[in-house]
Amino acid sequence: MSADPVRLGFIGFGEAASRFAKDFSQAGLQGIVAYSRSAAKAPVEDPIHRRAREACVELVASPKALCERASLVIALTPGAEALPALRKVKPHLTARHIYVDASTSSVRDMERAARMLEGRAAFVDAAVMDPVPMNGIKVHTVVSGSHAEALRSMLEPYGMNLQVVGTKPGAASAMKLMRSVCMKGLAALLLESLEAAQRYGITDALVADMARSIDGRPFGEIVKRFVCGTAIHAGRRIHETTESIALMRSLGASTRMTRSTRAMFQEISDMGLRERFDAREPDTIAPVLDALIEIKAARAASAKARTP
Secondary structure: OOOOOOOEEEEOOOHHHHHHHHHHHHOOOOOOEEEOHHHHHOOOOOHHHHHHHHOOOEEOOOHHHHHHHOOEEEEOOOHHHHHHHHHHHHHHOOOOOEEEEOOOOOHHHHHHHHHHHOOOOEEEEEEEOOOHHHHHHHOOEEEEOOOHHHHHHHHHHHOOOEEEOOOOOOHHHHHHHHHHHHHHHHHHHHHHHHHHHHHHOOHHHHHHHHHHHHHOOOHHHHHHHHHHHHHHHHHHHHHHHHHHHHHHHHHOOOOHHHHHHHHHHHHHHHHOHHHHOOOOOOOOOHHHHHHHHHHHHHHHHHHHHHOO
16 A cells, blocks of 8 residues: 555445545545436436535446556445445456455455455455544444554545444454444334333333433443442342332233343343352443353353263
């Protein structure tokens, strides 16, 4: 990779790519190009051409033309199209290229993509963590791979907010998917809780009280309290969630998420973490997580040994 000015190209030119391109152009990056299969077939009056003009982007006719014009290629395609898009552009990539996949794809696909480009071009796995329309290139984006740090150095001067999370391709996508377990699960828990509250007639009061609990301390402290507190008090929380389930059933409300929560508390209680930590909450979450992994591994090994 040379120290020449960034020559940027996009694979895909939907909402995210057009917003990124517009922000990069306004930050002073010139000569941006993009290839989109739909754009290549669209008439000049199509909105995609208008977005390109507004972003000061030239739409090119083929992946080959894109790679001839750009040395940094950012793919912003739907997740299912990530590998097919890479297969189309791969023959035109060389050692001078950095290929960044910022689609929402599986970790396995990102690892496969890195192997596909091994010995041909540099690969960076990228995961956009927040909405692009609200944040543009300042959106928090995590990147991983052996050239992730080089990418950060190239794009941060233009205002892109990149966090390197490792040299292993797939780590960025893993971080996004693991965060989704919590964030999407929280949405489901809220819906279940608030449905019951709406049936009972206390929705506004409940929302205000939950906001008070969450807003009252930094989220890092909340994580520690939830993880370490549950390790010690899982038995007590089984009782409370059992009462919650009974109430919600009496209201005709869903209990799916709460039943899963109770099952998790039961599993943790059965692991004996309260005894393991002498009924005292650890100072950090790491001992709790390590204990969960260790106990589950021991149980799996024991079950395997008993299998004929």
